[in-house]
Amino acid sequence: MLFVIIGATLALMLLGFEMLLVLGIPTLAIKEVFFHRLPDVVFVQKLLGGIDHSTLLAIPFFLFAAQLMASGQITRRLMDLVRTFVGHTRGGIGHTAIGGSMAFGSVSGSAPATVAALGGMVYPELRKSGYSEKFSLGLIVSSAETALLIPPSITFIVYGWMTGTSVAKLFAGGLAIGVVLALTFAVLVMVHASRQKVTAAPRVPWPQRLDALRAAGWALGMPAIILGGIYSGVFTPTEAAAVSVVYAIFVEGIVYRELTFTRLVDICEASAISTAVIFALLAFGGVLSFFVTLAQVPTAISGFLAAIHAGPVLFLLILNVCFLIAGMFIDPNSALLILVPPLFPVATSLGIDPVHLGMIVTLNISLGMITPPFGLDLFVASSTLNKPVTRIIAGVWPFVVANLIALTIVTYVPQISLFIPHLLFR
Helix, strand or coil: CHHHHHHHHHHHHHCCCCHHHHHHHHHHHHHHHHCCCCCHHHHHHHHHHCCCCHHHHHHHHHHHHHHHHHCCCHHHHHHHHHHHHHCCCCCHHHHHHHHHHHHHHHHHCCHHHHHHHHHHHHHHHHHHHCCCHHHHHHHHHHHHHHHHCCCCCHHHHHHHHHHCCCHHHHHHHHHHHHHHHHHHHHHHHHHHHHHHCCCCCCCCCHHHHHHHHHHCHHHHHHHHHHHHHHHHCCCCHHHHHHHHHHHHHHHHHHHCCCCCHHHHHHHHHHHHHHHHHHHHHHHHHHHHHHHHHHCCHHHHHHHHHHHCCCCHHHHHHHHHHHHHHHHHHCCHHHHHHHHHHHHHHHHHHCCCCHHHHHHHHHHHHHHHHHCCCCCHHHHHHHHHHCCCHHHHHHHHHHHHHHHHHHHHHHHHCHHHHHHHHHHHCC
């Protein structure tokens, strides 16, 4: 049945169907072919019950907060702050792009939103500093991946909902993995900057750095409130998401005075559309998970792995290959919803920590966002920067290789993923 799901999804994607139909049609077909005796009322209950979870309330709030940031001063002030501290280093503006993506991701949790918000600001400066067009495009698209790893990550929220894993522990693990990926990209930036003789900005004196820090004070309040509140136990990730929206409206509307009522209405509309799309996919994904369990797919996979005497090392290699191939052809969220239900029980039976597995899966999802031919961020960058997708694809390959190196390290050194969660949640 799993092959039917993946095959039908691929076929519909290649035919150009909308993602709701790409996931919905196979779900309905499986119900009619394999589970035709299942009452329709049970199907509807699973469809709606799958998204009736308080944890998922964080998604619309974080999407709303990201839209508020992107349309106002918070993003620009965070970028200015990062630039004053790292702009003078070798490949300075490249490191600024990475640091800015991490800063924006720490309050948005969305890679596409990061590309859309930062691409227009960073690209001209990269080109002015001497970065090639291809490398600049690849860096913008790839550095946005850190938004899926630096909490609050929407992907962590979905994974936690699907598997019952603590979202707070996933957020804690994501801090280390996001830094590992950022450092991998930073090394690539330094090598390119050295080869291309990229110019660095003058070192900013400390008085100006302090001025930038003061100017970004309200903007820094966003990640401080979200992460500090979660890890101190003051509020849950869902409550943190709601607080982030209230804080963003206050800062942009009252402090910076950039947010008008008309713009607020437009942001609400855009966020509502994005939320509806995601929740429709999650609803069908919940039904697919139910069908996968009924069909005993995890048991079949476990039996196959036992027959070939596969241990955790080989299983993780198979998992990475499955996600790598899926990320090349189907939407990353769909890959998450299709592959995690059958693979998660097998992973836990092999003794793999759910938090560690979440880091591996999310890093794979991040890679899928930039992997040709259907990486979502490639098309977001194309629209934002008005560049052909083929040019962007040409620029991402070095970052794909860097990502695979980071993925290998994270996969087989679980201590990187588990150090901070064990430190905070003993």
